[in-house]
Amino acid sequence: MPSEPATPSRVIEHRLHPLSIGFSLGSQLRRAIFPLIVGGASANFLGVVEMRSVLLIGLIPFVVGSVVRYLTFRYRYEEAELVIRSGLLFRRERHVPYARIQNLDAVQGVFHRMLGVVEVKLQTGGGQEPEATLTVLPLPALEALRQRVREGKREAVKEGIAEDGTAAEEAATAIRAESPTAMPAEPPVDPTLAGTAEGRTLLHLPARELLLHGLLQNRGMVLIAAAFGLAWELGLFERASDWIAGEQSWIGPAVEGAASDVVAAGILVTVVAITALVVAFVIFARMLSVAWTLVRLHDYRVVRSEEGLRATFGMLTQVAATIPLRRVQTVTIHEGPLQRWAGRVAVGVQTAGGSQAGQSGNADPHRHRLAPILRRDRLREFLREVIPELDVPEVGWEPVSPLAFRRVVRGTCFLATLASVPLYFTLGAWGVAFHAAFLAWAVFYARRYVECLGWALKDEMVWFRSGWLWRRTTIARYTRIQVVALRTTPIDRWRGMARLLVDTAGAGAAAHKVDIPYLPLDTARELRTHLAAEAARTAFRW
Amino acid sequence: MNESTHNLETADPGDPTASGDTAADAIADGVRHGLDPRSIPLQRVVGRIVTACVSLPLAVGVAVVWAAAVPPPGVVAAIVSGWSVITGVLGWWLHRWAALHHRYASYTVNAEDIEIRSGVVWRKAICVPRSRVQHTDVSQGPLERRYGLGTLGVYTAGTDYAKVSLDGLEHETALRIRDHLLPPAGADAV
Structure with a gap:
């Protein structure tokens, strides 16, 4: 059990909370349950063994693994680093210098909160995976860890100044800029996860904004697809069809009767009925999306504190994600068509902490959307908090090569033609009309797409924007x-063009990067x- | 300071700045250099090995089919000529490719960065500023050792270009570029 965090306890090794066994088992099971069920069901189907025994045998390695992990996991605070030991057969000792820790995320689900524990993820610059996941710690231990990291960073900066004044100066000012209200003598300690006791709130999303966010982004379809998959796996459809179309059921005949009535009433009524069903489905999906957003991003708050930016959110699962300001590598502004119509944008940041899209961590999805929804008129102010050097009212965008349209339009017209070939076969003469419409759209789209490509150099930064309907600016x-x-x-060489890629740390595979296509060769070389x-x-x- | 341990291990810890300068000036001439001409025969040997790795299993497969079911002579002729065409074209193409690769690959070492060009059809010029080099290495495989060549690896904190490598350098040149790219002591403060 962790002792008092204030004293330098160099030899004391801390362990995880005993509940770790349960939580790590739970999280492993969540990942393994579907393969197990599928395997069990197919074994059952083949008549080899009963499903129940497959499940039980399948669980044993997970239980053993969780217990061993708990028993072998130790961590201790050294002067400048966190040392984590784990493993039974393959022992592993990781040294994580405090100054190298990029992000420190804390996640608390419903069960975590009931039991007073928290899951902590540490990320350093290397790799995609979190450097260390501490599942689970008692709450006071999280605070002790946070304080260590804070102090460790300050120590590192001080040493840097002593050794090399000029080089460390910038880092020191960066730290100072991060902590306008910090008291160096006594670091503020916040006992709660929310961390509202310190720092300045940069962004707070009230329920109204979250409602709008849920309406604008289409989370509902994803949820429906997930629910559909789950129901399929569990064989709920068969039961449902029994229930609806079974002999005692009244639902099946009622639906059938209504449908035949509608069809009998004529084509107009049928079309109206189908449209109504589609609209109802879309409304249902959006409502689901709103509900999901309200629960997941409940009380979304970005606070600028001594550690940097801290985002806290969640109703059931509470997340506190910390992003040190000087670790921000690139900033991306996202705008969809609906968002633009509502006058909103989203802002994402990439850090070198290896938190990328595609990684399934609880704290992850909002690392790259620091501000999920933000009023357009507040964008400038918000950006300036994230990038202090930024002081631009408006950027003068430079276009790409004038020949770019010709290249893009050829591609889109080719695709349009390819898409209309089947229509010629099925619709005959009507295919011509569709082909013409597709081509018109292809030309229009290519024009817009090329117009929206742009780059700029300003304030010691390179800007790149792309996309017409879904526009992203990095x-x-x-x-x-x-x-x-x-x-x-x-x-490119034939047309005298080139593509320029600016590589930064922490840019995930799916992330929008400064990757400027169709530049005139001379411009590209100069740039x-x-x-x-x-x-x-x-x-x-x- | 921990970040630079990699570099300090490879560099001479005694006088890292003083020794670097004179040698660095000589290598950082800002002129675009081609690869060592010996990289062509090296690549050709590699090409022959690749050809052998493709065509021998094919030959074995043909022999097994032949033994299993004795085919009519026309089919035999078709199979054998197909096999020799595949082997011949692959061998010829890899032989040519070595020269093509050599023609379009080059490097330029400037005072503050290194630019590496490569690619025949899809060409790229990768520019790594010296201040962004995390660490470097020079490796030498058994074939490279025979030809006196080496491969320079430049590691950055980037994502797509976390490692930029340059093969077909004279081993001595690779070592000198490596020494030039090592950051001066005390450059990183955090």
């Missing part, structure tokens, strides 16, 4: 540029030389 500071690459395809020189001029810090 901002990368020169200090965060890692590699500048110029790429050409044979068509490459300029950006590389600017990057070389400055030092990169994690």
